[in-house]
Amino acid sequence: MASNEEILAGLAEIVNEETGLAPEAVELDKSFTDDLDIDSISMMTIVVNAEEKFGVRIPDEEVKNLKTVGDAVNFISGAQA
Amino acid sequence: MARKVVITGLGATTPIGGDVPTMWKNALIGVSGAHTLTDDWVTKYDLPVHFAAKASTPATEILTRVEAKRLDPSSQFAVVAAREAWKDSGITEVDHDRLAVAFATGIGGVWTLLDAWDTLREKGPRRVLPMTVPMLMPNGAAAAVSLDLGARAGAHTPVSACASGTEALHLGLELIRSGKADVVMAGGAEAAIHPLPMASFSSMQALSRRNDDPEHASRPYDRDRDGFVMGEGAGALVLEAEEHALARGARIYGELAGTSVTADAYHITAPDPEGLGATRALKAALFDARAQDTDVVHVNAHATSTPVGDKPEYTALKASLGNHLENVAVSATKSQTGHLLGASGAVEAVMTVLAVYNRKAPATINLENQDPEIPLDVVTTARDLPAGDVVALSNSFGFGGHNAVIVIRNTN
Numbered sequence: 001m002a003s004n005e006e007i008l009a010g011l012a013e014i015v016n017e018e019t020g021l022a023p024e025a026v027e028l029d030k031s032f033t034d035d036l037d038i039d040s041i042s043m044m045t046i047v048v049n050a051e052e053k054f055g056v057r058i059p060d061e062e063v064k065n066l067k068t069v070g071d072a073v074n075f076i077s078g079a080q081a
Numbered sequence: 082m083a084r085k086v087v088i089t090g091l092g093a094t095t096p097i098g099g100d101v102p103t104m105w106k107n108a109l110i111g112v113s114g115a116h117t118l119t120d121d122w123v124t125k126y127d128l129p130v131h132f133a134a135k136a137s138t139p140a141t142e143i144l145t146r147v148e149a150k151r152l153d154p155s156s157q158f159a160v161v162a163a164r165e166a167w168k169d170s171g172i173t174e175v176d177h178d179r180l181a182v183a184f185a186t187g188i189g190g191v192w193t194l195l196d197a198w199d200t201l202r203e204k205g206p207r208r209v210l211p212m213t214v215p216m217l218m219p220n221g222a223a224a225a226v227s228l229d230l231g232a233r234a235g236a237h238t239p240v241s242a243c244a245s246g247t248e249a250l251h252l253g254l255e256l257i258r259s260g261k262a263d264v265v266m267a268g269g270a271e272a273a274i275h276p277l278p279m280a281s282f283s284s285m286q287a288l289s290r291r292n293d294d295p296e297h298a299s300r301p302y303d304r305d306r307d308g309f310v311m312g313e314g315a316g317a318l319v320l321e322a323e324e325h326a327l328a329r330g331a332r333i334y335g336e337l338a339g340t341s342v343t344a345d346a347y348h349i350t351a352p353d354p355e356g357l358g359a360t361r362a363l364k365a366a367l368f369d370a371r372a373q374d375t376d377v378v379h380v381n382a383h384a385t386s387t388p389v390g391d392k393p394e395y396t397a398l399k400a401s402l403g404n405h406l407e408n409v410a411v412s413a414t415k416s417q418t419g420h421l422l423g424a425s426g427a428v429e430a431v432m433t434v435l436a437v438y439n440r441k442a443p444a445t446i447n448l449e450n451q452d453p454e455i456p457l458d459v460v461t462t463a464r465d466l467p468a469g470d471v472v473a474l475s476n477s478f479g480f481g482g483h484n485a486v487i488v489i490r491n492t493n
Binding site for chain 1: 150208
């Protein structure tokens with residue numbers, strides 16, 4: 001079980017790998033599309049990498065609800081429980 | 082009167098140099114880009130051929146990590162070469178609606194396709210990256226270059242195996258002549274040093290098996306040639322309507338004076354032994370350029386170093402140029418670079434343009450005992466070309482019976 005801090009750090013790493021964005025830029029209140037400029041294709045890659053990293057399943061229909069980094073952290077945290 | 086098309090920018094990433102100045106310096110010296118492969122897949126799959134001519138500068142050393150991640154290796158090479166050519170052209174302002182791309186490939190995204198297939202089988206569909214199809218599609222390189230330059234007058238991908246790169250120049254010339262574009266980024270890219278194409282070319286006995294001496298394996302016109310050497314990389318040329326180039330005071334390397342593409346309709350892989358399709362292409366390209374046979378001073382030959390391929394090209398040259406062929410300096414630069422498949426025509430076009438611009442024919446290495454059936458005047462050490470008004474040819478032939486020829490005329 002990863003803590004929310006660990007999930008955030010892990011997500012930041014995945015986002016950095018996919019987009020080159022500095023990990024520090026990946027903060028809880030940031031919107032994936034509006035703030036981080038992540039397109040839908042990158043988002044799907046990030047989702048699949050997060051699934052593997054955290055051992056969870058993020059259904060496709062759930063992805064559109066993950067508007068901010070915080071939404072993703074909360075979802076992953078809940079899915080691990 | 083058709084619009085005149087000139088060449089104002091050159092780019093290349095090849096086994097004998099990661100940029101044009103390095104490649105050209107080496108092409109004049111005469112070096113081999115072929116080396117023993119150290120990749121684990123060579124032994125893992127017990128491939129019969131253990132060497133190839135890899136790009137001397139990996140594209141991943143030039144592109145950012147994120148750029149490289151979204152591009153198949155073939156498209157990575159395309160972007161590297163196109164950026165060099167664009168910078169070299171000195172174009173600072175362009176009407177993007179009048180800028181086109183004609184970027185060819187022979188095989189396309191083979192690495193992406195087969196990596197994704199492995200992922201699908203080993204990890205399931207969820208793990209197949211969403212970018213897989215846009216990365217593996219054959220137009221991936223043209224699309225990447227179009228995006229990079231903001232080229233909106235069409236992004237085209239001629240695909241004709243090993244004639245692809247030359248066919249891209251043919252298309253580029255047509256786009257400008259017909260008034261559809263003023264500037265075209267034309268070229269070819271290939272990254273097929275992958276176990277599957279290597280195995281397939283080996284099976285058809287097309288690759289040299291000189292495993293103990295890779296540097297001497299590519300030996301066009303030599304009696305002991307035994308196949309081609311796989312190469313990889315890209316070449317890119319900025320084609321520009323002459324009036325457009327003159328208006329901005331561009332440095333002009335030469336004129337793309339004429340081109341031609343024909344098909345053998347003879348056999349899927351074997352060249353027509355009489356070289357009839359190649360002869361028609363040569364004659365048509367010279368006619369298109371309004372050039373006389375006697376204007377030709379240099380040929381960058383297709384000459385891949387296969388036992389069956391090199392001779393029909395000689396036959397075609399003889400049929401097209403007659404006795405004047407004795408006065409033509411022929412270079413087979415695949416002896417140095419290996420065979421870059423769909424990129425070869427573009428890289429050799431860069432060499433041909435530089436040969437005319439610098440009046441210097443590049444070296445053909447590894448010619449020890451010239452095949453008596455191919456009595457060409459082969460340039461074994463770089464040689465001066467005549468002054469005055471001249472033309473040079475670059476030939477490319479591809480599986481499928483594709484023949485493509487370009488004619489470069491001096492402007493200096």
